[in-house]
Amino acid sequence: MITYDYKFRVAYPDTDQMGTMHHANYVKYYEAARWELFRSIGVSYNSLEQSGVMCPVITMNFKFIKTTRYDELLTVKTRLKAMKGVRMWFTYQMYNEQNQLINEAETEIAFVGRDNWKPCSAPDFLLEAIQKHTTTQIIDK
Amino acid sequence: MITYDYKFRVAYPDTDQMGTMHHANYVKYYEAARWELFRSIGVSYNSLEQSGVMCPVITMNFKFIKTTRYDELLTVKTRLKAMKGVRMWFTYQMYNEQNQLINEAETEIAFVGRDNWKPCSAPDFLLEAIQKHTTTQIIDK
Amino acid sequence: MITYDYKFRVAYPDTDQMGTMHHANYVKYYEAARWELFRSIGVSYNSLEQSGVMCPVITMNFKFIKTTRYDELLTVKTRLKAMKGVRMWFTYQMYNEQNQLINEAETEIAFVGRDNWKPCSAPDFLLEAIQKHTTTQIIDK
Amino acid sequence: MITYDYKFRVAYPDTDQMGTMHHANYVKYYEAARWELFRSIGVSYNSLEQSGVMCPVITMNFKFIKTTRYDELLTVKTRLKAMKGVRMWFTYQMYNEQNQLINEAETEIAFVGRDNWKPCSAPDFLLEAIQKHTTTQIIDK
Numbered sequence: 001m002i003t004y005d006y007k008f009r010v011a012y013p014d015t016d017q018m019g020t021m022h023h024a025n026y027v028k029y030y031e032a033a034r035w036e037l038f039r040s041i042g043v044s045y046n047s048l049e050q051s052g053v054m055c056p057v058i059t060m061n062f063k064f065i066k067t068t069r070y071d072e073l074l075t076v077k078t079r080l081k082a083m084k085g086v087r088m089w090f091t092y093q094m095y096n097e098q099n100q101l102i103n104e105a106e107t108e109i110a111f112v113g114r115d116n117w118k119p120c121s122a123p124d125f126l127l128e129a130i131q132k133h134t135t136t137q138i139i140d141k
Numbered sequence: 142m143i144t145y146d147y148k149f150r151v152a153y154p155d156t157d158q159m160g161t162m163h164h165a166n167y168v169k170y171y172e173a174a175r176w177e178l179f180r181s182i183g184v185s186y187n188s189l190e191q192s193g194v195m196c197p198v199i200t201m202n203f204k205f206i207k208t209t210r211y212d213e214l215l216t217v218k219t220r221l222k223a224m225k226g227v228r229m230w231f232t233y234q235m236y237n238e239q240n241q242l243i244n245e246a247e248t249e250i251a252f253v254g255r256d257n258w259k260p261c262s263a264p265d266f267l268l269e270a271i272q273k274h275t276t277t278q279i280i281d282k
Numbered sequence: 283m284i285t286y287d288y289k290f291r292v293a294y295p296d297t298d299q300m301g302t303m304h305h306a307n308y309v310k311y312y313e314a315a316r317w318e319l320f321r322s323i324g325v326s327y328n329s330l331e332q333s334g335v336m337c338p339v340i341t342m343n344f345k346f347i348k349t350t351r352y353d354e355l356l357t358v359k360t361r362l363k364a365m366k367g368v369r370m371w372f373t374y375q376m377y378n379e380q381n382q383l384i385n386e387a388e389t390e391i392a393f394v395g396r397d398n399w400k401p402c403s404a405p406d407f408l409l410e411a412i413q414k415h416t417t418t419q420i421i422d423k
Numbered sequence: 424m425i426t427y428d429y430k431f432r433v434a435y436p437d438t439d440q441m442g443t444m445h446h447a448n449y450v451k452y453y454e455a456a457r458w459e460l461f462r463s464i465g466v467s468y469n470s471l472e473q474s475g476v477m478c479p480v481i482t483m484n485f486k487f488i489k490t491t492r493y494d495e496l497l498t499v500k501t502r503l504k505a506m507k508g509v510r511m512w513f514t515y516q517m518y519n520e521q522n523q524l525i526n527e528a529e530t531e532i533a534f535v536g537r538d539n540w541k542p543c544s545a546p547d548f549l550l551e552a553i554q555k556h557t558t559t560q561i562i563d564k
Contacts, residue, residue, distance in 0.1 A: 012458070012468070013306055013451050015299040017190075017352055022295045023198040024172075027165035028436050035435070045435070046494045049158075057164045061202045067258070070299055071469045117208070153317070153327070154310050154445045158438040158493055165436055169295050176294070186294070187353045211440055212328045299472075305480040306454075309447035331440075339446045343484045349540070399490070 002133050004037035006076040010068055020067040026103055027060065030092045033076040034107070037090075041133045043126050051123045052114045058087070059108040066102040073097050083130065086111050086119035143274050145178035147217040151209055161208040167244055168201065171233045174217040175248070178231075182274045184267050192264045193255045199228070200249040207243040214238050224271065227252050227260035284415050286319035288358040292350055302349040308385055309342065312374045315358040316389070319372075323415045325408050333405045334396050340369070341390040348384040355379050365412065368393050368401035425556050427460035429499040433491055443490040449526055450483065453515045456499040457530070460513075464556045466549050474546045475537045481510070482531040489525040496520050506553065509534050509542035 008029055016022040035045035048055060068074060074094055081089040087110055094103040113120050149170055157163040176186035189196060209215060215235055222230040228251055235244040254261050290311055298304040317327035330337060350356060356376055363371040369392055376385040395402050431452055439445040458468035471478060491497060497517055504512040510533055517526040536543050 011451065011455055012298055013304045013454070016294055017297040017299065017301045018195055018197065019299045020197075023201065024165050024168035024295055027168060028434065031165075031436070032434055044494060054159055056159065056161075056208070057203075057205055059202070059204050060164065061200070062198075063200050064198055067197070071467060152310065152314055153439055154313070154447055156440040157436055158440065158442045160440045163436045169293065172295070173293055185353060212326060300477055300479065302479075305483065306447050306450035309450060313447075336441055338441065338443075338490070339485075339487055341484070341486050342446065343482070344480075345482050346480055349479070 002037060002041060002080045002130065004033070004040050004078050006033035006036045006078060008032070008074060008076075010070050010072050010074065012070055015070050018067075020069055023062070023064060026062060026064075026094070026105065029074075029076060029094075030078070030090075030105055030107065033078040033092060034080075034090045034109075037078045037080060038126070038129075041129045043129045048123060048126065049114060051125070053120060053123055054112050054114050054117075055088075055109045056112060057107055058110050060105065061107075062103065062105040064103055066096070066100055068094075068096055068102050074102070080130070081106075083122060083127075086121060088122070143178060143182060143221045143271065145174070145181050145219050147174035147177045147219060149173070149215060149217075151211050151213050151215065153211055156211050159208075161210055164203070164205060167203060167205075167235070167246065170215075170217060170235075171219070171231075171246055171248065174219040174233060175221075175231045175250075178219045178221060179267070179270075182270045184270045189264060189267065190255060192266070194252050194261060194264055195255050195258075196229075196250045196252060198248055199251050201246065202248075203244065203246040205244055207237070207241055209235075209237055209243050215243070221271070222247075224263060224268075227262060229263070284319060284323060284362045284412065286315070286322050286360050288315035288318045288360060290314070290356060290358075292352050292354050292356065294352055297352050300349075302351055305344070305346060308344060308346075308376070308387065311356075311358060311376075312360070312372075312387055312389065315360040315374060316362075316372045316391075319360045319362060320408070320411075323411045325411045330405060330408065331396060333407070335402060335405055336394050336396050336399075337370075337391045338394060339389055340392050342387065343389075344385065344387045346385055348378070348382055350376075350378055350384050356384070362412070363388075365404060365409075368403060370404070425460060425464060425503045425553065427456070427463045427501050429456035429459045429501060431455070431497060431499075433493050433495050433497065435493055438493050441490075443492055446485070446487060449485060449487075449517070449528065452497075452499060452517075453501070453513075453528055453530065456501040456515060457503075457513045457532075460501045460503060461549070461552075464552045466552045471546060471549065472537060474548070476543060476546055477535050477537050477540075478511075478532045479535060480530055481533050483528065484530075485526065485528040487526055489519070489523055491517075491519055491525050497525070503553070504529075506545060506550075509544060511545070 014021045014025040077093045079091045092105045155166040218234045233246045296303045296307040359375045361373045374387040437448040500516045515528045
């Protein structure tokens, strides 16, 4: 099971007139977080696309627990939960500087061909990187 | 049960390098759609905030079925599914010009005080507008 | 000289914690406004790209005069000021519901090949549409 | 004269279907860059707002020189050019990993009261921090 802690600060345009981060922006930071998890095992998302594979989101579920404000330094604990066939699943937990859980989410991501948008397997170099960094076997190609 | 059809065009910055609308932008258009539903029964979301009540999102779940591209004219069929106590629930279905379902979502929204962020009831003028436009009784205050 | 009035409402995520529309969002609405000007003369921006020509921004200058708030209905008066060689120039004036000028901008836009990003002429069908809708001759190809 | 180098990676939703960073996003990164310059001298933008002063943009001018793509690591060289009365001026130069200049901009920023939006002087703690970090006297209160 691969995990990664992604840190960022809430930017000014992320806020709305409630004075807190707008709910659409969590989506963007979780996307950054999952691809930084991949970078941490040596695979940039860019290299996936360059190899002809894109990773669109199939489902996403968010639970908003606490609010967060401009300039707060947040940590997204991301976990690659499973990769199976043409799909993979990530979970996310966002914490503030007081280590309070402020948001939870999970996303189901597909592998599709860049040219035809048809489901496809993950590239071998990604599977190998994941196996190398995983103690338990989570890949069922 | 109140429903509303919200139409919009996919804007250029909504797209990403996949050539389709980025998944975070569905969140923004569904937000616009639910407040246009309220406007259609005579209550602007702005008037809610001016009366001291804000409506942050508590949970949101999205299912991506088909992609959509720049300049497509989309329709969001929004339904106020229920309003109970300090919460309300909306469902959304997004259709393209070929009347294909491209996305489904549901959001759970809270009513909170603008000054204290504490859960509160919906303002009476909203409840009255909803009752006036609803055949079946969906409100259980 | 071709002009077009584009109307829109300030969306909730366009606001920031100042309670007004964040300055980056003017950029997006002016982009929508200029392509609606083109649509008004029968040429969608999409058709430009489909013909192999893209229109990136080269320079943009903004002057912020008054603030604007959530849900305000704004009008962007857009003017295609000139089209010459591989460039075109638009000016924009944004008005609120009280007809107060709240923002002014100008953008210089290039025509480039979609495949090579090299400067190119505007497609003939755009030039013809512009001539058809222009009393004075503004095109100097 | 105070300068600061702000680094960031182009995020996926920053791109559009041209495959490059959408021009509105430069605005957001320059905003982050100028407040990181302030943080580097010990003053967070947040502390300005907490002291009752906001800093809206009055004018902004951008020149797009080269494009940039997803995941590129960019550097914004920001310079506080001048602070005089109720205004300050920043200039920005954005460089890619090949140290090529890809964008230039300048912004004029106002100091206004958070409660009344009226022009006001910069807070003393900001002026002191700037003087402390500036060799030449640029402040003319």
